[in-house]
Amino acid sequence: MKGNWCRAFFVDLSKGTSEVHKLPEEWYRDYVGGEGVAARLFLDLACDGPDPLSPENPIIFAAGPLSGTAAPCSGRCVAFFRSPATGTMGAANAGGHFGPALKRTGFDLLVVTGAAEVPKILVVDDGEAKIIDAQDLWGKGISDTEDSLKKRLGGEGWQIASIGPSGENLVRFAAIMTDKHRAFGRGGPGAAMGSKKLKAVAVRGTKTLPIADPNGLKEAAKAAREELFSESFVKDELHPFGTPSFYDAIEGLGILPTRNWQRDEFPESRELLGHKAYHDTLDVKPYACYGCPIACGRHTRIKKGPFEGLEGGGPEYESVAAFGSKCEIIDLEAIAAANHWANDLGLDVISTGQVIATAMEWFEKGILKEEDWGAKVTFGDVKGMLDLVPKIARREGLGDLLADGVMRAAQKLGPEAEQAAMHVKGLEMAADGVRASKGEAVVHAVSPRGADHLRPYASAIDAFGYREPELGIEGEIHFAEDGNKEWIKPFQELSMATNMLGVCLFASITLAIKASTWAKLLSCALGRTVTKDELLERAEAVINLERMINARFGFTRKDDTLPKRFTEELGRDGRGAGEKVNLDVALDSYYASMGWDKETGLPTKETLCRLGLDWIEIEEGPC
């Protein structure tokens, strides 16, 4: 492989040293790059099962072979770590410009181990690393941190990934933020970084990317952009209106999580939280990550009221649902304010909104009591919701309980708290329903990083009706069917492939850019032919690799669960009305298609053998 694609920059914060390691080219052949190579490296570095908040937990930032290239949507970067939220592997994927900048330093992986004694910043400038003091920045929000640090470093071209107070305070769903508003969001990478006393990573790169066939790649990229914009969802929704347009579609379909998932319709919010209201209420500018023609992101400024002038990235759909419908709040300015605050505090907005919605239900049910906490927060309570956001980040009062996530809070509160604790494996649910997509039910249960709607975004198939002949996803697939889940596998592979390539899931979960087109782009980057089938098989290998990593941390079929609300309570309204999830049936079908053992939920020896992974042992000695 040409040039610098196997070079990883290792920084040990305990020792204050950095080293360049050449990773095995076989890893780039077998796991392609990005999340694939990061997962493989993590298996070695974390084989002892480190405490997620210990110096031994590595954080691996990984760009992919297409990151920063002419391929569309190629601004992605993954952070890989053991999750403080779940104890599983963590993989949090951010857009913006950090990945391409990392790539241009001459490395595609930046590996941080150890922990500093006082707050530090890691600066990687074109292949040179230094670790500088950050005591003046500790406590600062994301925006101030980025601005101060860029000023201090001087010059142009710096990209920053940093944590806010929530990461410093080890909030288990703290994010690492980049470009101020893009998040390595899920699973608590900010807490892992905070436990290392690492306030920020600043990278600047000026090197040329090693593309084997730049002209071929440009041509393939052109074709990919055409595919992207021939998909009407991209052209007519995502590009002109961004993710806020999802709100109308999802609420309209009756699959919008409302009142902490007790409802799936929220018709009273349509006029006030839909994307028309969004563009009327807020001063909106589109935002694009590196190389992205979609520009799904939105930058907003609140035009009036108590938060007039407050601005930032989003709120995206997930944030509108998290602080809005889940909390039964119909106040877009308050939702935008909660979003902007959470981003600046370095909180994952999805988990933050969910823990607040859960707290609301706990107060409703008397599990949390006003007399114990000095105040209560109820559904629709705008002030209560807003107050909790900084309290969580600073671990004040009730915020301290919620900062460990709904699973741990419920464990402290007793068994009756579990029903409202909407999580899988300790990670809070996003805003994508599992009653109205039994595919999504499987995805949430089996995702290697806890409740996750994106591996793959199964709703696209069984709720929105997309089909993809190239993946063999054709014909009748009904949202309510518990069995016949074999169509998830190829879609999951395509989604994983994008995470390995360093490109955006929005280009694959919309089924706009085809797997064969990604394979072509990769082939041009590498200078050797990688077929669609090979790419998908390698993605399957990484899916299995991650499954085995979690197995080594003790996760098996027993942990592939859903909140009881979905398996025990019937849906009250919306598309899933009268439905519940028969998870065992769905998992049986899915495991069979994956070649995973029905009892353990782990890859069979045959499956591991077929994928070249049969050397992985679940039980192993120290690293």
Add this chain to the structure above:
Amino acid sequence: MKGNWCRAFFVDLSKGTSEVHKLPEEWYRDYVGGEGVAARLFLDLACDGPDPLSPENPIIFAAGPLSGTAAPCSGRCVAFFRSPATGTMGAANAGGHFGPALKRTGFDLLVVTGAAEVPKILVVDDGEAKIIDAQDLWGKGISDTEDSLKKRLGGEGWQIASIGPSGENLVRFAAIMTDKHRAFGRGGPGAAMGSKKLKAVAVRGTKTLPIADPNGLKEAAKAAREELFSESFVKDELHPFGTPSFYDAIEGLGILPTRNWQRDEFPESRELLGHKAYHDTLDVKPYACYGCPIACGRHTRIKKGPFEGLEGGGPEYESVAAFGSKCEIIDLEAIAAANHWANDLGLDVISTGQVIATAMEWFEKGILKEEDWGAKVTFGDVKGMLDLVPKIARREGLGDLLADGVMRAAQKLGPEAEQAAMHVKGLEMAADGVRASKGEAVVHAVSPRGADHLRPYASAIDAFGYREPELGIEGEIHFAEDGNKEWIKPFQELSMATNMLGVCLFASITLAIKASTWAKLLSCALGRTVTKDELLERAEAVINLERMINARFGFTRKDDTLPKRFTEELGRDGRGAGEKVNLDVALDSYYASMGWDKETGLPTKETLCRLGLDWIEIEEGPC
């Protein structure tokens, strides 16, 4: 993979530090172990093309997955390095007990980099390493070095690999010796070790080997031993008489290199150098490496004459031919003395005998002149031959010229010296003819480490007539045919497989133990099924990997040559009388069967792709 099979012990002599590195399990899957994994690691460590005598040249000692197990002939260990003789990769493979002891330290690879300022010894005691001073041992012979070091270290179970004065003096064909008389012999590993000022490596291990299915392995080993002794060559020749019995067979067939390859018959030596004379003249005891039921080695003591009482390992067949027939010397006691001296001085006996035979021809032709060197050495000159051995080791007079090998000596002496310089790529010929085995002609030309009769021992097929249906080697194969060399490939794979497994070539080049039996033994060791075809394919991958390593050092088809004696001069007597080698025809056939490009002699992209090696670039930046 269970246990300690991916753990490599890295020692940096420049820094005086040691570290344990976990190597990627994929390497053990793709390259099995032993020479395979060593080659793969070498590709990374030596990607800059280090000077073979510089601190940057790594020396990798590698045991295989069967080394030290109940498998028969499992005492082998490879030393991998860049060869001071050829500038190609170097792989020198020794028997004895060093490999099994290394394996029991908890590591299968010991990697030495850097260079010490004063002579040192590396001591690895069950996973603990220390570097101790060796100034008192510098200058000592192998036997004294082993004895002194064992006494100094105390206790039982030490295995030593050390260099003699020839390694210290950077003789380009200096060996690393172990168990006093077993040699990491070819390509000058002793010089590479000498350039690091590393006198010896001492290892002691008490750990249990991680065998997945010990009972299965024992059973398979029993079957393997039965296969071994059902082969009459093993049972009736190699076991009772050792390698000296080859002398009779090879001379009888008319393929014995005599008078520096000017003759291929030496009938006047039959009575005096054959194995009957050997056992009459010398006091002979059999010697077995670890776990070897063949015990092909011989320990001899000279019974009478000027060398009475001198003892040591060998002379083996190669040594009898090197100091005997090649020099037209018919004095077994002198040959044994030269052999014992060379071993103790840490010289490769094959190259040593060859450079002396070449020097004899140069004197004969007036290219070397008595007046320049104070003396001459002629064919049949016992005293002259004996005198040269220590002179080469100590680089005295003519010995200094010869210590750089026949290629470099010929370059200094002028073009007329080339015809007698019997080498390929700078490594001297062993004693196995290429005129009477056109397969051996190809093997010598293409071997990755210079003139080499063992990758594979093609004579077994086209000179001695062995066939192996399991490898598809069947039917008429005539020694004199230049084309149709496709039968070499599977045999070469079997030979490479044994080097990867850590077992002895004598068990495979005799075609006694079948490829499927080795695959079974490996499967029991690993606890997963590896088929014969998979094992051979992985061996093919390592063959191609080594070809690519050499390509990065500048070696292509242009370097796949033979001494002109074989391509220009017709054989005068013996089986190859009237024959010469049409190397181009033979190479065309061989390259085609290997999937190597006819022009460059390098693996085609398709071949690399098929073997999972297409990530290897010939041109690459620094490590």
